[in-house]
Amino acid sequence: xxxxxxxxxxxxxxxxxxxxxxxxxxxxxxxxxxxxxxxxxxxxxxxxxxxxxxxxxxxxxxxxxxxxxxxxxxxxxxxxxxxxxxxxxxxxxxxxxxxxxxxxxxxxxxxxxxxxxxxxxxxxxxxxxxxxxxxxxxxxxxxxxxxxxxxxxxxxxxxxxxxxxxxxxxxxxxxxxxxxxxxxxxxxxxxxxxxxxxxxxxxxxxxxxxxxxxxxxxxxxxxxxxxxxxxxxxxxxxxxxxxxxxxxxxxxxxxxxxxxxxxxxxxxxxxxxxxxxxxxxxxxxxxxxxxxxxxxxxxxxxxxxxxxxxxxxxxxxxxxxxxxxxxxxxxxxx
Numbered sequence: 001x002x003x004x005x006x007x008x009x010x011x012x013x014x015x016x017x018x019x020x021x022x023x024x025x026x027x028x029x030x031x032x033x034x035x036x037x038x039x040x041x042x043x044x045x046x047x048x049x050x051x052x053x054x055x056x057x058x059x060x061x062x063x064x065x066x067x068x069x070x071x072x073x074x075x076x077x078x079x080x081x082x083x084x085x086x087x088x089x090x091x092x093x094x095x096x097x098x099x100x101x102x103x104x105x106x107x108x109x110x111x112x113x114x115x116x117x118x119x120x121x122x123x124x125x126x127x128x129x130x131x132x133x134x135x136x137x138x139x140x141x142x143x144x145x146x147x148x149x150x151x152x153x154x155x156x157x158x159x160x161x162x163x164x165x166x167x168x169x170x171x172x173x174x175x176x177x178x179x180x181x182x183x184x185x186x187x188x189x190x191x192x193x194x195x196x197x198x199x200x201x202x203x204x205x206x207x208x209x210x211x212x213x214x215x216x217x218x219x220x221x222x223x224x225x226x227x228x229x230x231x232x233x234x235x236x237x238x239x240x241x242x243x244x245x246x247x248x249x250x251x252x253x254x255x256x257x258x259x260x261x262x263x264x265x266x267x268x269x270x271x272x273x274x275x276x277x278x279x280x281x282x283x284x285x286x287x288x289x290x291x292x293x294x295x296x297x298x299x300x301x302x303x304x305x306x307x308x309x310x311x312x313x314x315x316x317x318x319x320x321x322x323x324x325x326x327x328x329x330x331x332x333x334x
Contacts, residue, residue, distance in 0.1 A: 013221060015277060016276060018225050018276070019273070019276035022044060022273070024214075025070075025073050025074060025214075026044060028072075028213050029044070029070050031069075032206045032210065033065060034200075035189045035192070040070075042182055044070065045182070045267050045270045045274070046158075046267070047219070049263070049269065049270045050155075050223060051267065052137050052156060052179060052180045053156070053159070053182055054180040054183040054184075055159070055185070056160075057160075057162070058162060061187065062186055063120075064080065064118055064160065066158070066186070067158040069210065070116065071116040072207055072210040072212065073213050074212060074213065074214060074215070075216055076116050076154070076219070078114055079116075079117050081112075082120050082121070083123070083124045083125040085125065087125045087129050091110055092110050092111060092112050092129065092136075093110045094112070094113070095110070096108070096147075105145070107149060110142075112132075112133070113152065115154055115156065116156045117156070118160070119133065119158070121162065123161045123169040124169055126170060130172065130173075133176070134175075137157055138179060140153070140155050157180075174254065177295050177296060178257050178259055178260065180295065181292060182291040182292055183295035184291055226270045226273045227269065229277075229278055229279060229280060230278060231268070231280045232280070235268075235280050236265065237329070238282060238326070238329050239265050239285055240261055242256075243256040243257075243260060243264070243293075246297055246318075249322065251300050251314070251318050252297055252300060252315075254297060257296060260296050263292055265280070268280045271288060282328045282329060286323055286328075290319050297315045299315055
C-alpha cells in the first residue's frame, strides 16, 4: 500500500502532513519536558495507537507533567486520580444517584471521563479499585448498574508508580499490566536540562504557556491515518516470531501475550508514521520491543526472579538476546 492509498482511505492527511503535525505536538510537549525526547515520543505513540502508558519512576521527575503537557498540546480534557488505599471503584468510574425530583437514578460520571486520565501512584489502591480501570482501558467504556457509558475519544490512561517505595502498595497483577501498551521510565534530567528547568519555572508554570497544536477531534484523524499504515505479512510474521521467542525462552516464566503482539504492531504503525512513512519496517518493531514487551515478561529465578531488584535489567538483557536471535526480514514497500 502506498502513501497515496493510505491518504485516500483517511481523508486529506498525507504522510508529510501527519509528520509535520506530530512534530509540532512533540515540540510543544518537549518545551515543558526538556531533555526527554524518548518519553515524549512514547506518550504520543500510545495516544495515537489507542494504547495506555505506564510510567515507573521515582517522584519528581515529570511523570504527571508529561501527561498534562500532552493534553494541553492537543486541547484534550485531562483528569488526575490520586490512587490511595481508601479510593473506591465508584470514584473512578462514577455512580448512580437517585434524583428525588425526577424519581429516577442519574449517572454521575467519575474521574475516568476525560481524554487523558492520570492514574497517579496506581499501585497504592486496592486490587478492586485497580480493576475498575480494566473495562475502561480495554473497551473505552464503563458499565455501572448494568448500563454502559462510552468514554470520550481519544482516550489515554497514563498511570504512574514508584518502583522503589513498595510499603503499603498493591502490585499490579499481570492481567492489568498487560493492558498497558508501553512502560517507560523518565529518569533524572541531565545537568543542562535541570538548570534550564530552574530558570524557566522560577516565576511561571510552563503549562500556562502552551497553546493547543490541534483539537482533540483532529487527533482522531491522526489515529485513523496511523491505523491505516501498511504492515507487510513478513513484518507481521517477524512480530509474531519475537513474541513466540519470549514464550519459549528458558529464562522467562511468562512470555508476551497475543495482546502484546497486537499492540507492538499498532505502536509500530504510529512509529513509522511519525517518521513520515506509510509502511512499517523491521526497525520500527525492534525500536519498540523493550517498551512494549518488558513489563509483561517475568524472568525465571535463575535469571533474576520475578520481583528481584535486578529483574528489570534481566528482562532487558533477555529481550536484547531475543532480538538478536530472530531473523530480521527484508521488508519491501508494497
